[in-house]
Amino acid sequence: MTGHAFILHLTRASARRENAHRLRDSCGLPAEIWPAVDGAAMDDRELRARVDAGLFAPRYPFPLRMGEIGCFLSHRQIWAEILRRDLDHALILEDDAGLDPEHFAQALTLGRDHLDRFGYIQFQTRPARGPARLIATQGACQLLLPQMAGLRTTAQLVTRASAEQLLAASDRFDRPVDTFVQSHWQTGLRPAMILPSGISEIADQLEGSTIQSARKPVLEKLRREWLRGRYRRAVRHASASSAAPDASHD
Structure with a gap:
């Protein structure tokens, strides 16, 4: 299998540069x-x-921030590059990922062994929300297919076919890239996940998130939490009734 890794790094985020090079090398x-x-x-x-807004249900309840738009376009660029180079698959890592080489090596082997079957495998940092089917193990690492796909695009394996599918479905978009990938009832692609994965989130140890917003008043925070809760319930329902192919039954 022809594989290649891309480390997404925002040039002005100089505090993350050393970590980006470390990820590239390890x-x-x-x-x-x-x-x-x-x-x-x-x-x-x-x-x-x-x-755009309201492209598919459930409607994403928040306007996209500039950093979220840039992040989505960055992933789209790599999906397009996978096609341009005719790669079998790519590993995409964001520059705020922490990587434990020993455990990640197990997770990477597990992911590559099953990638053709699932097409998109997340190296997750958090447990699945709700039911998840165990597919395989490698050492301490478990490959799972969650009903409600996880958020975060810290690290993932993507096949050429899946990159093409996601690229075609996102010429215009209305939500962050991780929320879009989670929406398998719309994309037709169910992401699998590996946990533990040897990947952690270390943005706070670097310079914090590059997708930040100004501090909000208390009432605005409460309103956003209510909207977020309502959206998650709608996602849970859409995930449970999704018609996306279920590779775990192949």
Whole structure:
């Protein structure tokens, strides 16, 4: 299998540069650092060309922040690069990922062994919300197919076919990339996940998130929490009734 790794790194995020190089050198595949799209540098015309609202149900309840738009476009660039290079698959890592080489090597072997079957495998940092079917194990690592796919795009394996499928479905988008990938009732692609994966989130040890918003008043925070809870319930329902193919029964 022809595989390659891309380390997404925002050039101005200098505090993350050393970690990006560390990921490149320790991820277990031929790798390069890929310059992420800087959402803050985009103009209104570029935004209108990509971002829409209410594209599919459940409707995403928040306007996209500039960093979220840049993050989505960065992943789309890599999906397109997978096709351009005719790679069998790619490992995509974000520059705030922590990587334990020993445990990640087990997770990577497990993921690559089953990647053709699932197409998109997340190296998760959090347990699944709700039911998840155990598919296989490698050492302490478990490959699971959750009913409600996980969030986070910290690290994932993506096949060429899945990159093509996701790229075609996201010419315009209305939600963050991890929330889009979670929406298998819309994309037709059910992400599997590995946990523990040897991947952790270390943004707080670097410079914090590059997708930040201003501090909000208490009432606004409460309103957002209510909207987020309602959205999650709708996602849970859509996940349970999804018609996306279930590779665990192949």
